[in-house]
Amino acid sequence: MLAVGLKTRGMHFSGAFFRNEAGPVIGTMASSSFNSHGPVTMSITSLIEADRKHLIHPVVNYRAHEARGVTILESAHGSFVRDADGNELLDAFAGLWCVNVGYGQQSIVEAAAAQMKKLPYATGYFHFGSEPAIELAAQLVERSPASLQHVYFTLGGSDAIDSAVRFITHYFNAIGQPQKKQFISLARGYHGSSSVGSGLTALPTFHRHFDLPLPHQHYIASPYAYRNDFADDAALIAASAAALEAKVAALGAENVAAFFCEPIQGSGGVIVPPVGWLKAMRDTCRKLGILFVADEVITGFGRTGPLFACEAEGVEPDLMTVAKGLTAGYAPMGAVLMSDEVYRGIADGSPDAAIGHGFTYSGHPVSAAIGLEVMRLYHEGGLLANAAALGPRFAQGLDALLAHPLVGDSRHRGLLGALELVADKDTKAGFDAALKLPDRIAAAAYRNRLIFRAFGDSILGFAPALSYSADEFDLLFERLRRTLDDVLAEPDVRAALDSKTRVAAC
Ligand code: PLP
Numbered sequence: 001m002l003a004v005g006l007k008t009r010g011m012h013f014s015g016a017f018f019r020n021e022a023g024p025v026i027g028t029m030a031s032s033s034f035n036s037h038g039p040v041t042m043s044i045t046s047l048i049e050a051d052r053k054h055l056i057h058p059v060v061n062y063r064a065h066e067a068r069g070v071t072i073l074e075s076a077h078g079s080f081v082r083d084a085d086g087n088e089l090l091d092a093f094a095g096l097w098c099v100n101v102g103y104g105q106q107s108i109v110e111a112a113a114a115q116m117k118k119l120p121y122a123t124g125y126f127h128f129g130s131e132p133a134i135e136l137a138a139q140l141v142e143r144s145p146a147s148l149q150h151v152y153f154t155l156g157g158s159d160a161i162d163s164a165v166r167f168i169t170h171y172f173n174a175i176g177q178p179q180k181k182q183f184i185s186l187a188r189g190y191h192g193s194s195s196v197g198s199g200l201t202a203l204p205t206f207h208r209h210f211d212l213p214l215p216h217q218h219y220i221a222s223p224y225a226y227r228n229d230f231a232d233d234a235a236l237i238a239a240s241a242a243a244l245e246a247k248v249a250a251l252g253a254e255n256v257a258a259f260f261c262e263p264i265q266g267s268g269g270v271i272v273p274p275v276g277w278l279k280a281m282r283d284t285c286r287k288l289g290i291l292f293v294a295d296e297v298i299t300g301f302g303r304t305g306p307l308f309a310c311e312a313e314g315v316e317p318d319l320m321t322v323a324k325g326l327t328a329g330y331a332p333m334g335a336v337l338m339s340d341e342v343y344r345g346i347a348d349g350s351p352d353a354a355i356g357h358g359f360t361y362s363g364h365p366v367s368a369a370i371g372l373e374v375m376r377l378y379h380e381g382g383l384l385a386n387a388a389a390l391g392p393r394f395a396q397g398l399d400a401l402l403a404h405p406l407v408g409d410s411r412h413r414g415l416l417g418a419l420e421l422v423a424d425k426d427t428k429a430g431f432d433a434a435l436k437l438p439d440r441i442a443a444a445a446y447r448n449r450l451i452f453r454a455f456g457d458s459i460l461g462f463a464p465a466l467s468y469s470a471d472e473f474d475l476l477f478e479r480l481r482r483t484l485d486d487v488l489a490e491p492d493v494r495a496a497l498d499s500k501t502r503v504a505a506c
Helices: 044-054 062-068 106-118 131-143 157-174 233-251 277-288 340-349 365-378 383-403 437-447 470-488 491-496 499-505
Strands: 011-014 017-020 073-077 080-083 088-091 148-154 182-186 217-220 256-261 291-295 319-322 334-339 407-413 416-421 459-462
Touching: 088 470, 106 365, 131 148, 131 334, 131 365, 148 157, 148 340, 157 256, 157 291, 157 319, 157 334, 157 340, 182 233, 217 233, 233 256, 233 277, 256 277, 277 291, 334 340, 365 383, 383 407, 383 416, 383 470, 437 470, 470 491
Parallel strands: 182 217, 182 256, 256 291, 291 319
Antiparallel strands: 011 017, 073 080, 080 088, 148 334, 319 334, 407 416, 416 459
């Protein structure tokens, strides 16, 4: 059942009273509208209408959303979500790359309920704290790269990025290098949508009409092997490092504060750089005297294999941002992990003044209790081991689809992967935007009871939960192949393919 409180023009609901001043009770309201114990239960039609009128959704075209209407998800278990019409869908995207442990983990529900009963809130202000927040901070430090010694908790990834920028700015001012104000990130990078972070994000949608990027935000090319002609991985890595050096030289190293990157670019299209790239970028930052910030909001918590992607290459960042898998989406929480050097710079630079950065819900005890249980599931619960065992199955399933007429590239690490669709495999030419291929792929996938991410440029992103079974991977690829076949069978899509591919597909 879906339940919401309601206040629309002409209707008021409070406690046991629900009345429609404009006339008789509205026909679309479910019969359970009168409920003396809790909020009004609305019919699906009414919910869709109320959503259209009142709820602003993240990153959609508002008018298109009003026309289309919301798809309401009602419940979930394991790797499946159920919509309000009763359709059971296989979730191959872990919600929004976050439900790494799968849905319905009872032990998390119990940990949250126990914490809510014991202490539902504790401020971190005025030197107060709570046991779960302290324990989680200690665990994060223990399990993350050795350079990271201090943790500031946020509510998600965007405010983790925003906090990192504030800490870095404060740090350089505090240590007497106030001219270090320039920030560099990667083209196609995603670092959330705060006022400052969305300028580090290098996706046009996040800039348009937001007066971004800011003058001190700069980009270098994405390590996008498929769309670049590098002789080999070493050449790509060298080119990335050289691009960073050139950008820093152009800005003046004395003016550059930090370089932000995702170990694998997620929202920019799951761009998987070769192994060695992250280490090379880290080393370049050290050589240039700028801070290296690893944004592991997606790649953290087993998504790419180890707990953190940095671990695979022995990379020790100056700061690291995390969220999503930290609580596996069961409650909002993110964090900035910080080196002792940066922490000391800030602490010792302001011996008598408070550091003016704080959120009411920093280190929220319920989110932290959830984080501790999620961490237990990754380790003692065997989820990291399960993901490592089934990673090759995921990789093979994606790679096998390279033979499909629509698929130009397959890329992956751990349980993070993508297929890139092209109209011509030789030239790698994409599809005319007028075809609206991503929308059609997403709709066909939904009809086949499968959820994944269809990016605007015909890149399909996958991030199954670490709890997936072998059978669920089989189901994922069966449904994905059917989806691609269904879309390929549409005459205008087939006509858009180059003639060689068309013949092969017949
Ligand atoms: N950084 C990265 C790499 C992300 O992928 C995201 C979200 O997808 C964010 C930051 C922002 O996180 P949030 O949506 O929790 O604010």
